[in-house]
Amino acid sequence: MGKVLGIISFKKGSGKTTTAAYLSAALRVLNRKVVSVDLGGGLSEKLGVSEGVVEVEGISWWHQEHLGAEADYVIVDLPYHSISDEILSQLDSVIIPVEARRGGLQHFNSTLLTLQEHEDLLIEGILLSQADAHNDFAAQMGKDLEEYFPDFIFKSVISRNFYLSKEAFNVLDVRKQGWHSGFVEFLALANELIEHEH
Incomplete structure (x- = not known):
């Protein structure tokens, strides 16, 4: 398993x-x-698929009981109400999205405090999300995170984007309709992860 x-x-x-x-x-x-693992139902809803194993364009959308599947990456969507020691012990590392709004750092601190109890769990990176290019606060927040966590903050920033806010999407749509700006930002993030493989 990856x-x-x-x-x-x-x-x-x-x-x-x-x-x-x-x-x-x-x-x-x-x-x-x-392989994507949905622990709360939100990921399946976002993808527009039903529970169980669904393959779309080579991606296997699986659920908790199928964590042992072979893959380069197993991406686990962790709803805040489902976080437990047992689940965290199965992870190699985590990405922490931080919403670029007032109050975002407060919840980020709560997340860090929980993760401190798991010394073997690595922080893959901190991701600034829903950043508004017209808002100086988002830019300042990014600078603050980079100052205090220079080795963890991703270079990629996810902007507030209409396409990303859609309730459901289909990977086939991405292939057919082209890459919107939100998806391009996630491609940049994926490239950062791949660079860390070496």
């Missing part, structure tokens, strides 16, 4: 499920084998 990567945040609406969905799709476009 790297088991959890997407975790105690902030509802931080872009966690969107990150799990689009990062999975972006890694697949970059020829990585991906």
Whole structure:
């Protein structure tokens, strides 16, 4: 099994499920084998699929009981109400999306405190999400995160984007309709992950 990567945040609406969905799709476009694990139902809903095993364009959307599947990456969507020691112990590392709004850092701190109890769990990176290019606060927040966590902050920033806010998407749509700006940002994030493989 490849790297088991959890997407975790105690902030509802931080872009966690969107990150799990689009990062999975972006890694697949970059020829990585991906398994996505939905622990709360939100990821399946986002992808427009029913529970169980569904394969779309080579991506296997699986659920908790199928964590043992072979893949380069196992992306686990971790709803804040489902986080447990047992689940965290199955992860190799985590990505923490931080919403670029006031209050985003408060929930980020709560997430960090929880992760400190698991010394073997690595932080893959901190992802600034839902950033508004017209808002100086988002830019300042990015600078603050980079100052305090220079070795963990991703260079990629996920902007607030109409396409990413859609309730459901289909990987086939991405292939047929082209790459919208939100998906391009996730491709950049996927490239960063791949660079860390070496």
